[in-house]
Amino acid sequence: MQVRTVPFLPGGGELAKILRPLAKKGPVIVACRKPTRLPALQAILEGLEHAEPTSLAGAVSKLRGLCDITPVPFADESLILTLIHDACSNLPDDSPFKPSERFAGTHQAIRSCLIELSETEILGQLSSLQVEDPHLQAKLQGLLEINDAVRHDLERLRRTTLHAQMEGLLEQKLQTDGLKGMIYLWDEEDGAATTRLLEWVASQGVAVHCLVPTHPFLGGDAPAQSHPSACLFVEKAPDAMLPQSLFVAGGIQDEVEWVLRDVASKIQGGERVDQFALICRDVAAYAPFLAASAARFKLPLRLSARAPLLSNGYVRFLLKLLKALSALDLRPLSSLATSRFFGVETEEGLAARQMMLDLxxxxxxxxxxxxxxxxxxxxAWLFPILEWRLAALRSSVKIQGWIDQLIDLTSLLNLPASTLEKGPDAERTRRAEAAMRQCLARLGTTLSLRPNPQFSLRAFVRLCEAAWQDAEYSLPSLDAGIRITHEPDELVQAKHVYMLDMLEGRLPRRRREDPILRDDEKLVLRQLTGKELKDSSASYADEQMFFVRALGMATASVTYSYAREKGEQEQIPSYFLDEARRLGPVNERFFRRDMFAPTVDPILTCDQELAAALAQPEAPLPAIELPAEAAKLEEGFKFSTRQLHDAFICPFLFFIRHRMGIKTRDRGAAWTRLTSILEKTNPAALPLERLRPVLEQKFEEFLAEAATYADAQELAGFASIREQFIEGIIERESVARELWKESGPYDLDIEQQAGGIRARFDVLKSHGGVTTGTVYRYSTKHWESPDGSAIDNFEEFALLRLLERHRGTNDVAVVVDTVTEGKVAYYRHKGPFQTRLDAKVRGASIARIQGGSNDGGNANDQWQDHVDNVNNALKRSRAGFIRPDPTDSHCRYCGYGELCRRSYDFGEEEREPTRIPSE
Structure with missing residues (x-):
């Protein structure tokens, strides 16, 4: 057996070098572990067949007939999940893994957790561990019971299924086709079992070549079994300079709008549709937004999305029907009598329902x-179904026999034509039905190895429920268009690659913890056993792998984007640029520097000091000082209260959360109430000497309230950090006030507040909106005076100051953010403000003033008042005016509907600007 390490980005060339001699000798099988690689492999073979007709010495014409691409039939994961489902169902009612609404984990997560505990040798020590937390102790006991229930079946599957099925497949190839060669693509999950299998294949006289990918940035020339093998499938020079750009959106909606708008502009510039590819790991969440935006931009999408099998109404109906027919009670069947899938008239369904309720x-x-x-x-239409039930209750057959009986049951349903023949949902239903049968068929082979492979009706129903619960099916898509996928392996090459939702998991606040064992619980196990368990920070490595695999797919440009969550800082920590530079060649002119925070992320800075601090419970709080990089900012930069809060208060709260073992935002209501103390108390509004008694009073009120819903351990944890919490807030508040005094309340110039906007002025010019001048922005949020009280009418103050500054000029475009907590703030047309505005605006000529609404169609009147009052003032200076559509159904400036959300507004969500329209 030959093992070859594949260099990064060789394309199909390495595969062709191996296929060339093997194809001359006879049939070849190309095997891989993951079925997601099959489309890429098939595309490579098609490309070799058309692009290299002579390099394979005439054998390429037979290549597709000789090379069989198949995944290795390892132990079926569906069966493993079924065994775990049965084990969970037999647990006591008070077990945390008992199937119920409060159990947020999945059977896949339980499987992954058991594998991790087994690999770290912690699983054998669980029964002897003394854990103080009763909830964690119940979890460990449940994991032990599940492991004991499925262990013997899994061991038997590992011994028999892998070799038995693969040997059967290869024996068939040897006898019928005369198999001469095998190429295996090594995967991250492959190990000793795969090595033994390949050695057995080589012992049968088959030439075996195992390809192990490497990555020059990550692994050098050594075999890198954990590195992605998507690099097998692209062709590009390793030193190619890829333009990389980044976009941060205020939400998924804005992110999709910006990406597809950029794609549409390039297509209008002459690019072909098939030269674009979008990679999104959560396609199901992004699919509605992608479909809506593509319809507005008139872009064809090849949306290779997958959906849960039970999300299909027809499959859900079949499962409910099977459960109803296996029950002793008639009421479950009566609830289905009026379903459209029976295909009967409403009167007949109601009559059958009433009859079943009476009986x-x-x-x-x-x-x-x-x-x-x-x-x-x-x-009478119900009688054949009842006959099927009677025969099924008397049956005890294998899975294949039940699949045949399930087909007979579906034939008895008088399905309407719109379900399986025509209509918008017909194709989706056919795909779901095929996936439903395939899921059961895959189970048939592995279940046949069990001592008693026959099932009764009730056992078959339980098997269907467990198998379909975690199964998925592919949604229909177009044959041509922009490719959208969740896995880079499904792409061969694309000129322009867009990676949506890129940074999920990189930032600590966005990490996804294990739903079975949280990070704090893994920390307890690590302290008790001395074994390392991966916490949510290990997702960074997965993100790095995903980044590299997608990077290898592009030949011309790569664009990253992600949606900023509520409460996150507006700029990206600058360390991301260093990551991009380390992972691949970066053309930095495509990275707009204004998108990166010039300071070190304070949360990450605190995170680096947590390990030592947590190891010593009595250790003092880590010192969080303003990073030195702040001094390197442009001259005249001033700190706002929001920036001070992010730099001082947030790291302190982050440390407290880790000290208490609270690492997720969804950990109960107690932490949410504690963090809200800052908001309701508003420390900046109080004199420093009065801050302590107010915080002490609020904390006592919080403890009294938390006693009604928090457990004793969590309540004791909050009480233990009382003094640290109060002292930390007072200390950081005093530092913040010193900086605020140095800055001054009104030195926060509107020009400096819009420092990030100024760098985007070139974008406005490129859209033909403004040819000269400076772009300004002002917002009604987060503006406070030195004593902490809000500045009244700051919106008026900022606009008047701006107009006075540019009196008699024609070089300013004003972008007004009038959104305040979801309500439309509009200019008053009465009182002293109108007089001051009239006096100041006469001396300035402004290209355009635009505002934004975040209140949808309910704010039409207020929005119209706002626009009219501003325009009335602008008319007096001959500055032109805006004319919004009062119906709020379409945006006059870009032609798109409500999803546009005034995309020309530079609001809190950092949207990409469109052009400012001219008259």
Whole structure:
């Protein structure tokens, strides 16, 4: 057996070098572990067939017939999940893994957790561990019981399924096709079992080549079994300079709008549609936004999305019908009588439903229902289904036999034509039905190895429920258009690659913890056993792998984007640029420097000091000082209260959360109430000497309230950090006030507040909106005076100051953010403000003033008042005016509907600007 390490970005060339001699000798099988690689492999073979007709010495014409691409049939994961489902169902009612609404984990997460505990040798020590937390102790006990229930079946599957099925497949190839060669693509999950399998294949006289990918940035020339093998499938010089750009959106909606708008502009410039590819790991969440935006931009999408199998109404109906037919009670079946999938008239369905409800209390309800359906005209359609039930109850057959009986049951349904023949949902339903049968068929092979492979009706229903619960099916898509996928392996090459939702998991606040064992619980196990368990920070490595795999797909440009969550800082920590530079060549002129925070992320700075601090419970709080990089900012930069809060208060709260073992935002209501103390107390509004008694009073009120819903351990944890919490806030508040005094309340110039906007002025010029001048922005949020009180009418103050500054000029474009907590703030047309505005605006000529509404169609009147009052003042200076559509259904400036959300507004969500329209 030959093992070859594949260099980064060789394309199909390495595969062609191996196929060349093997294809001359006879049939070759190309095997891989993951079925997601099959489209890429098939595309490579098609490309070799058309692009290299002579390099394979005439054998390429037979290549597709000789090379069989298949995934290795390892132990079926669906069966493993089914075993875990059965084990969870047999747990006590008080077990945290008992199937219920409060159990947020999945069977896949339990499987992954068991594998991790087994690999770290912690699983064998769980029974002897003394854990103080009763909830964690219940979790460990449940994991032990699940492991004991599925261990023997899994071991038997590992011994038999892998080799038995692969040997059967290869024996067939050897006998019928004369198999001569095998190429195996090594995957991250491959290990000793795969090595033994390949050694057995080589012992049968088959030339085996195992390709192990490497990455020059990450692994050098050594075999890198954990590195992505998507690099097998692209062709590009390793030193190619890829333009990389980044976009941060205020939400998924804005992110999708910006990406597809950029794609549409490039297509209008002459690029072909098939030269674009979008990679998005959560396609199901992004699919509605992608479809809506593509319809507005008139872009064809090849949306290779997948959806949960039980999200299809037809599959859900079949599962409910099977459960109803296996039950002793008639009421579950009565609730389905009026379903459209029975294909009967409403009167007939209601009659059958009433009949079943009347017979529900009978001692023999099913027999009486069968007799009445046989004689009645309105319920005659139900009689064949009852006959099927009677035969199924007497059956005990293998899975394949039940699949045949399930097909017979579906044939008895008088399905409407819109379900499986025509209509908008027909193709989706056909795909779901095919996936439903394939899921059961995959189970058939592995279940046949069990001692008793036959199932009764009720056992088959439980098997269907467990198998379909975690199954997925592919949604229909166009044959041509922009490719959208969740896995880079499904792409061969694309000229322009867009990676949506890029940074999920990189920032500490956005990490996804294990739903089975949280980070704080893994920390307890690590302290008790001395074994390392991966916490949510390990997702960074997965993000790095995903980044590299997608990077290898592009030949011309790569664009990253992600949606900023509520409460996150507006700029990206500058360390991301260093990551991009380390992972691949970066053309830095495509990275707009204004998108990166010039300071070190204070949360990450605190995170680096947490390990030592947490190891010593009595250790003092880590010192969080303003990073030195702040001094390197442009001259005249001033700190706002929001920036001071992010630099001082947030790191302190972050440390407190880690000290208490609270690492997720969703950990109960107690932490939410504690963090809200700052908002309701408003420390900046109080004199420093009065801050302590107010905080002490609020903290006592919080503890009294938390006692009603928090457990004793969590309540004790909050009480233990009382003094640290109060002292930390007072200390940081005093530092913040010193900086505020140095800055001055009104030195926060509107020009400096819009420092990030100024760098985007070139974008406005490129859209033909403004040819000269400076772009300014002002907002009604986060403006406070030195004593902490809000500045009244700051919106008026800022606009008047701006107009006075540029009196008699024609070089300013004003972008007004009038959104304040979801309500439309509009200019008053009465009182002293109108007089001052009239006096100041006469001396300035402004290209355009634009505002934004975040209140949808309910704010039309206020929005119109706002626009009219501003325009009335602007008319007096001959500055032109804006004319919004009062229906708020379409945006006059870009032509798109409400989803546009005034995309020309530079609001809190850092949207990409469109052009400012001219008259």
């Amino acid at each position: 529900a209390l009978s001692p023999i309800p099913w027999e009486e229902l069968e007799a009445k359906c046989q004689d009645g005209e309105q319920t």
